[in-house]
Amino acid sequence: xxxxxxxxxxxxxxxxxxxxxxxxxxxxxxxxxxxxxxxxxxxxxxxxxxxxxxxxxxxxxxxxxxxxxxxxxxxxxxxxxxxxxxxxxxxxxxxxxxxxxxxxxxxxxxxxxxxxxxxxxxxxxxxxxxxxxxxxxxxxxxxxxxxxxxxxxxxxxxxxxxxxxxxxxxxxxxxxxxxxxxxxxxxxxxxxxxxxxxxxxxxxxxxxxxxxxxxxxxxxxxxxxxxxxxxxxxxxxxxxxxxxxxxxxxxxxxxxxxxxxxxxxxxxxxxxxxxxxxxxxxxxxxxxxxxxxxxxxxxxxxxxxxxxxxxxxxxxxxxxxxxxxxxxxxxxxxxxxxxxxxxxxxxxxxxxxxxxxxxxxxxxxxxxxxxxxxxxxxxxxxxxxxxxxxxxxxxxxxxxxxxxxxxxxxxxxxxxxxxxxxxxxxxxxxxxxxxxxxxxxxxxxxx
Amino acid sequence: xxxxxxxxxxxxxxxxxxxxxxxxxxxxxxxxxxxxxxxxxxxxxxxxxxxxxxxxxxxxxxxxxxxxxxxxxxxxxxxxxxxxxxxxxxxxxxxxxxxxxxxxxxxxxxxxxxxxxxxxxxxxxxxxxxxxxxxxxxxxxxxxxxxxxxxxxxxxxxxxxxxxxxxxxxxxxxxxxxxxxxxxxxxxxxxxxxxxxxxxxxxxxxxxxxxxxxxxxxxxxxxxxxxxxxxxxxxxxxxxxxxxxxxxxxxxxxxxxxxxxxxxxxxxxxxxxxxxxxxxxxxxxxxxxxxxxxxxxxxxxxxxxxxxxxxxxxxxxxxxxxxxxxxxxxxxxxxxxxxxxxxxxxxxxxxxxxxxxxxxxxxxxxxxxxxxxxxxxxxxxxxxxxxxxxxxxxxxxxxxxxxxxxxxxxxxxxxxxxxxxx
Numbered sequence: 001x002x003x004x005x006x007x008x009x010x011x012x013x014x015x016x017x018x019x020x021x022x023x024x025x026x027x028x029x030x031x032x033x034x035x036x037x038x039x040x041x042x043x044x045x046x047x048x049x050x051x052x053x054x055x056x057x058x059x060x061x062x063x064x065x066x067x068x069x070x071x072x073x074x075x076x077x078x079x080x081x082x083x084x085x086x087x088x089x090x091x092x093x094x095x096x097x098x099x100x101x102x103x104x105x106x107x108x109x110x111x112x113x114x115x116x117x118x119x120x121x122x123x124x125x126x127x128x129x130x131x132x133x134x135x136x137x138x139x140x141x142x143x144x145x146x147x148x149x150x151x152x153x154x155x156x157x158x159x160x161x162x163x164x165x166x167x168x169x170x171x172x173x174x175x176x177x178x179x180x181x182x183x184x185x186x187x188x189x190x191x192x193x194x195x196x197x198x199x200x201x202x203x204x205x206x207x208x209x210x211x212x213x214x215x216x217x218x219x220x221x222x223x224x225x226x227x228x229x230x231x232x233x234x235x236x237x238x239x240x241x242x243x244x245x246x247x248x249x250x251x252x253x254x255x256x257x258x259x260x261x262x263x264x265x266x267x268x269x270x271x272x273x274x275x276x277x278x279x280x281x282x283x284x285x286x287x288x289x290x291x292x293x294x295x296x297x298x299x300x301x302x303x304x305x306x307x308x309x310x311x312x313x314x315x316x317x318x319x320x321x322x323x324x325x326x327x328x329x330x331x332x333x334x335x336x337x338x339x340x341x342x343x344x345x346x347x348x349x350x351x352x353x354x355x356x357x358x359x360x361x362x363x364x365x366x367x368x369x370x371x372x373x374x375x376x377x378x379x380x381x382x383x384x385x386x387x388x389x390x391x392x393x394x395x396x397x398x399x400x401x402x403x404x405x406x407x408x409x410x411x412x413x414x415x416x417x418x419x420x421x422x423x424x425x426x427x428x429x430x431x432x433x434x435x436x437x438x439x440x441x442x443x444x445x446x447x
Numbered sequence: 448x449x450x451x452x453x454x455x456x457x458x459x460x461x462x463x464x465x466x467x468x469x470x471x472x473x474x475x476x477x478x479x480x481x482x483x484x485x486x487x488x489x490x491x492x493x494x495x496x497x498x499x500x501x502x503x504x505x506x507x508x509x510x511x512x513x514x515x516x517x518x519x520x521x522x523x524x525x526x527x528x529x530x531x532x533x534x535x536x537x538x539x540x541x542x543x544x545x546x547x548x549x550x551x552x553x554x555x556x557x558x559x560x561x562x563x564x565x566x567x568x569x570x571x572x573x574x575x576x577x578x579x580x581x582x583x584x585x586x587x588x589x590x591x592x593x594x595x596x597x598x599x600x601x602x603x604x605x606x607x608x609x610x611x612x613x614x615x616x617x618x619x620x621x622x623x624x625x626x627x628x629x630x631x632x633x634x635x636x637x638x639x640x641x642x643x644x645x646x647x648x649x650x651x652x653x654x655x656x657x658x659x660x661x662x663x664x665x666x667x668x669x670x671x672x673x674x675x676x677x678x679x680x681x682x683x684x685x686x687x688x689x690x691x692x693x694x695x696x697x698x699x700x701x702x703x704x705x706x707x708x709x710x711x712x713x714x715x716x717x718x719x720x721x722x723x724x725x726x727x728x729x730x731x732x733x734x735x736x737x738x739x740x741x742x743x744x745x746x747x748x749x750x751x752x753x754x755x756x757x758x759x760x761x762x763x764x765x766x767x768x769x770x771x772x773x774x775x776x777x778x779x780x781x782x783x784x785x786x787x788x789x790x791x792x793x794x795x796x797x798x799x800x801x802x803x804x805x806x807x808x809x810x811x812x813x814x815x816x817x818x819x820x821x822x823x824x825x826x827x828x829x830x831x832x833x834x835x836x837x838x839x840x841x842x843x844x845x846x847x848x849x850x851x852x853x854x855x856x857x858x859x860x861x862x863x864x865x866x867x868x869x
Contacts, residue, residue: 037793
């Protein structure tokens with residue numbers, strides 16, 4: 001049965017508490033900071049999409065120069081606070097830490113980054129100064145990581161930025177698409193406020209491109225436009241029964257948890273989650289944490305090909321989620337319009353596909369799971385209709401840009417998930433920086 | 448098992464570890480706890496004229512996340528009444544007859560005071576005396592402590608007074624706050640001291656509170672120079688010890704080594720450079736008396752591994768290996784080698800060499816891991832890369848002699864050989 005309000009407030013609080021608690025004090029942070037070897041041309045830094053100077057900011061914690069440490073982080077990544085909570089660091093900075101090569105625990109880089117950035121936010125340290133107005137206006141569509149990062153770089157250079165956001169809050173997927181035990185909506189709001197506190201950035205909420213505004217309008221009113229519109233709805237499974245009551249989109253499910261609050265979000269007794277990406281993990285673990293009795297994750301390939309990290313999978317396993325590898329949904333059976341069973345094809349691995357991963361091949365055998373809820377987390381698809389309507393060159397809805405982040409329309413730039421189809425927050429932040437640089441060049445503010 | 452019993456001037460102790468004259472040895476309670484823990488002996492905190500102490504008394508230097516790399520104090524000699532000290536010393540000697548009891552002394556600067564004090568102390572049954580000619584603060588203003596040790600003539604005079612009265616062995620403790628410890632050392636040996644001990648603490652300022660702008664240790668808005676000790680001073684102490692162990696006159700008397708000894712390895716190093724035994728203070732003040740266990744066990748295991756049956760088998764063994772620069776072999780050359788299987792690609796060797804040495808390490812870019820190799824023809828064999836490498840035995844120094852025969856600088860010049868090729 002699908003129902004909400006399964007737990008007590010205390011249980012919700014416990015289940016959704018911060019999964020990686022911060023350092024309690026400077027002494028604790030310094031113990032780890034002092035372990036850092038201060039590598040030269042550091043592998044951690046090279047493994048960060050935004051190239052944060054990790055050894056430098058950690059050394060600055062060790063010398064108790066926390067302000068300097070925060071500035072080092074934010075100079076490379078203005079969402080350094082959020083990234084410290086949501087980055088899959090095990091495959092980025094921490095995964096490259098040289099201590100791994102000694103079979104020792106890597107430096108807890110994310111936790112140290114959280115320490116400095118949270119101090120900066122708590123104390124509202126203004127670490128950047130906006131240059132005098134350059135007399136140029138730029139419109140950014142989407143107040144997600146790409147848009148905010150782009151806006152901050154532009155504002156620092158004296159550009160007046162207006163962000164159009166279709167939701168009522170900024171942060172994009174950070175606010176709406178990530179498990180609540182990683183970042184809270186309140187944190188996301190504080191982060192957006194901190195970023196925009198530099199001034200020169202106005203966010204217009206509830207203004208959707210294609211509905212409330214058009215690209216040609218923006219083009220007319222601004223000197224340049226940056227599209228950081230991200231990706232949209234979950235990929236359809238295109239199987240029978242997808243319209244039954246109890247079949248939900250993972251992004252919507254997570255969005256509801258973030259926007260409506262834990263007790264309001266209904267969850268089944270027996271939940272199936274389709275997919276094995278980060279969003280699938282966030283959906284599965286949160287379904288369990290909302291009180292689902294059984295959660296089963298289904299993936300059509302094996303652990304070797306899964307998109308999520310081992311660390312993420314471990315979180316799901318520790319939460320008691322079951323995993324069935326080599327299983328593809330074939331049809332959803334229901335009665336009285338409600339989900340009752342999920343029929344799956346047993347797969348095996350065939351030849352490598354375009355992604356280089358071995359592709360799943362149907363064995364012809366099936367099995368059936370009794371479920372009352374199916375969460376679809378098999379990836380997200382771009383805003384194809386909107387992109388095409390705006391006459392933007394695209395590849396299946398993914399906006400095509402050149403090496404200068406420029407689209408086919410003069411003065412219109414893009415980056416982040418809208419271009420790459422969906423990557424990490426930290427990748428979007430870098431895309432925003434790149435976009436801002438391209439715009440500054442286009443506006444002849446920078447060479 | 449090796450025999451680690453020690454005999455210093457006929458004063459026997461079950462091991463060569465004495466607690467130095469300092470707060471840990473200023474009363475019966477501490478000393479009994481030390482003996483129970485296993486310490487071989489103590490040098491009772493200096494007795495002498497009446498003093499008054501202040502608070503605070505200590506401050507420290509932390510380094511790289513470790514507390515108390517260096518330590519300083521502005522405490523004076525014992526501020527407890529003399530008769531209580533004497534009574535407690537006698538009790539400790541009675542309760543632990545197998546341990547060494549040395550009493551540190553600093554009498555007023557006249558013969559009579561010294562003679563009276565020596566008589567009283569000898570009555571306790573103590574086994575030896577240590578003359579405090581080293582305390583660098585407080586007492587110097589009254590012409591005592593380092594003020595005596597810094598002037599060979601005064602030191603000689605005081606030792607002569609002492610030797611007239613003393614019937615038990617006398618050890619003279621030297622101050623490091625001089626350009627060389629040898630002149631005072633020679634002077635007091637001539638005056639008849641039976642042994643020497645060194646070093647006392649070094650005058651220092653450990654740091655400044657960056658909020659109040661007042662240096663440490665803080666006493667009502669002011670500070671004074673304190674005596675520096677702890678691991679940080681060990682290299683300085685070893686150098687001073689060596690000069691005493693190599694001098695023709697001072698090497699005739701046994702030396703008790705002091706200065707930053709925290710581990711059995713430190714102790715062995717002092718003994719290899721001529722100390723017959725060692726005294727410990729800061730390490731005990733940081734961790735308590737329980738450190739004596741590993742001091743003894745580590746020493747014992749090392750001696751077994753090296754085949755030394757008694758302490759005398761290795762005391763002073765490294766003294767002849769410290770020579771004059773002019774006697775070094777110029778034909779000796781070694782070159783760094785990076786073991787690629789052990790390398791963790793931290794780049795610390797590279798940046799140290801590139802920025803501050805001889806640009807002898809090659810960087811081959813990799814993402815995320817660079818590969819570092821030695822440019823053999825450029826390497827001068829300075830050791831810097833090996834010293835900064837965080838992995839044991841990853842960088843080794845491989846011997847590549849320039850020529851097989853020994854050649855020193857004097858001979859090199861005589862032969863008119865070419866100068867630097869780097």
